[in-house]
Amino acid sequence: MAVPRILIVGGGYVGMYTALRLQRRLRRGEAHVTVADFGSYMTYQPFLPEAAAGNIEPRHVVVPLRRILRSCEILSGTVESVSLADRTARFQPHEGPAVTIGYDYVVVAPGSVSRLLPIPGLTDHGIGFKTVEEAIHLRNHVLGKLDLAASTPDERVRRRALTFVFVGGGYAGVEALGELEDMAADACRYFEGIGRGDMRWILVEATDRILPEVGEDMARWTVQELRGRGIEVRTRTLLTSAENGHIVLDDGQEFDAETLVWTAGVKPNPVVAAGDLPLDEKGRVKATAYLRIKGTDFAFTAGDAAAVPDLTRPGLLCPPNAQHAVRQGRRLADNVLATIRGQTCTPYRHRDVGSVASLGLYQGVAQIYGRQMRGFPAWFMHRTYHLMRMPTFNKKSRILMDWTLGLLFPREIVSLGALQRPHAEFKLAGRS
Template sequence: MFTALRLQRKLRRGEADVVVVEPQPYMTYQPFLPEAAAGVLSPRHVVVPLRRVLSRCELIIGEVRSIDPTKRLATVSTLAGAEDGVGPVELAYDALVLAPGSVSRTLPVPGLAEHGIGFTTVEEAIGLRNHVLEQMDIASSTRDAEVRAAALTFVFVGGGFAGVEALAELEDMARHASRYYHNVDRDDMRWVLVEASDRLLPEVDPELSRYAVRELRRRGVDVRLGTRLESCLDRTVALDDGARLASRTLVWTAGVRPHPVLADTGLPLDERGRLCSSPTLKVQGTERVWAAGDAAAVPDLTRPGQDCAPNAQHAVRQARVLADNIVAELRGAPPKEYRHAHVGSVASLGLHKGVAHVHGRTFTGWPAWFTHRTYHLSRVPTVNRKARIMAEWTLAGLFKREIVSLGSLEHPRAGFEAAAGVLPPGSTPRPGNASPRGDQPPMGRTEP
């Protein structure tokens, strides 16, 4: 999105056509997903509508299936094809920008595919919020001690930014929500964070990592370092340290991998499946193929011998250099190399809590939390989006959190289908709790 945005600003009218192929008609600002999950921000304010910001670009809602760099053709499956049975279409291009990003990196853990919950999209964030509140409702309405304990045990696997921030924000939300339940206390809930390495937040300073562990444990979070998930069958989370936890919630945030579409491009990939890019962001061995972001292995000129870290800080800046180089090539000018020294890292640990390492200085607590919000607000595209987020933060500081669960949003036709008699009486799941697979419900889903 940032590449296309800069191209439409830099290119003269009629100089070139910019076509963007994307499965969703919006860009998700992922650093704000934890706050959306906790109800601090509205879901519509953490996404940016592409048709609004890319007004001079052509947007095609679809997925690239394969690329032929020799013929300069991209095969795309569109929404029209999915709905009407029309086959994929071929798009010819003069210059190609590959920035598909990453997908969740899963492992062959028994039960993970059936029961795990991801945390990379706004849909997953809102679904997880609904799920956590639903588990509190289940615990409040049962006298079965085992069901209650499983409903109030929340397990997060992965101690990077996504896992730590998601757990911290949701724990804050659930602790606030518990005051409205007559028989669910904050001490009844068990939050578990499982990390395979010996530290949390490997991207930040080691001292800040240790602070994050202390802060979470002070809040009652069970942080297990050097521990791996063995299985999650039958609503039981098994860890390699011998622990067996009855739980209806398993959130998987243990890393990402490059988008699998790259394997069908025939372009050079490194050992991690990323495109081998030059410092000018052109894919090695090609003429007019460019790459940036998580999908590209770009040499870090500030740290010889290493690649740029796959984070938003580099991706956004790479996008601007990439767009400038495309324009330079069109106009016969030499390209520039991407060079950016890492500024630092920030992470939220819930309301008014966080860690930050910026320009060699470290912060914790409220100053770090404020730095986290200020930095990400400055990076959200468009003034309109910034103003809406500021307004929501202001209102959140003046009024109490909303704790309503809208699980029916995930299956909006369930109630109508029940009324219309589409499914036999007694077998229709209530709205919001239908199993997406039709066999065994995922952890936390209420069985029909």
């Protein structure tokens, strides 16, 4: 009898935690687990702002799948489509021809991608904040602009370089802006002629408030905190154009900026629409409370790309955050095992414990079990909570060491922008 194959599409929170639990609980020869993802590592996204600010080494916020999933097959490339009808998936490696992968059980957890709007210039001049590569690029970019501003006598170039625009007032946008502004303000002392007041940081949010994940009181306090640092917070405002780096807002403001960060929402990974998966009106995979894809007994889904009912809030869906994704991955793995063994599955149920966010060193905002915190206690809670949730003792130790060294020594302010252009100097040498 052939060993059943479990295909896991996506190596993020859900994919990695599902595979890790299966690896620990499967009996020898009971099933073969394959994880297919574009990269071969899981990124712990809540630490991306700290990685961008230089508080954490970027390599320490990623977990290599091949190291912790030693009993699983890891495929690096793109899953182009998933077919439930014939239990196959089309997989495209980074190089070479595409292949068809057969499976007995499938876990569809590809996560989400940035949700872009048809705004002129956005795709050419904007950058997202969902991957460690984007975080590294943004850090180098911001420090590079400080270098440029300190080296040019042209006031127009200088003003353009020192203007930083973030679109989206959710956790991703507020944390990214807060950490990077704090880093840049700290770095200013090393750049002659540049002070905190010379920089212009702008947060643009389309709705009437930022941080919808926390209470209104905490959101208002966050706005006051950011404005107290000189950051412009513009609610009920839309970005209408960014062509050639010229920012146009619908409130009549126009200015030039060389930094545009887009964190205004996400959408399910396009792979979910490429096969025959049942989707809801927002393009998410329809799921039952047992984390099964509706209408099947062999296909499972969870995470950002899934519409999972929230049993603690009847009629609503689980929010797309790491807190739910980690727990869904574990429950999903147990239900896959139960299905293989002919046992009863258990519905997913978890009451949201709250949210925490960092606004830079020693400043944060949090809402835990209905209790509101701000300032240093919230910042400390943010670090403590996410350190505990970071996978592997190895990564926990390295992050803790990064923080300890940060207390003893100043942050590095070197811009390694050439990482995005590694062949530039080599080509220049060839012309001489």
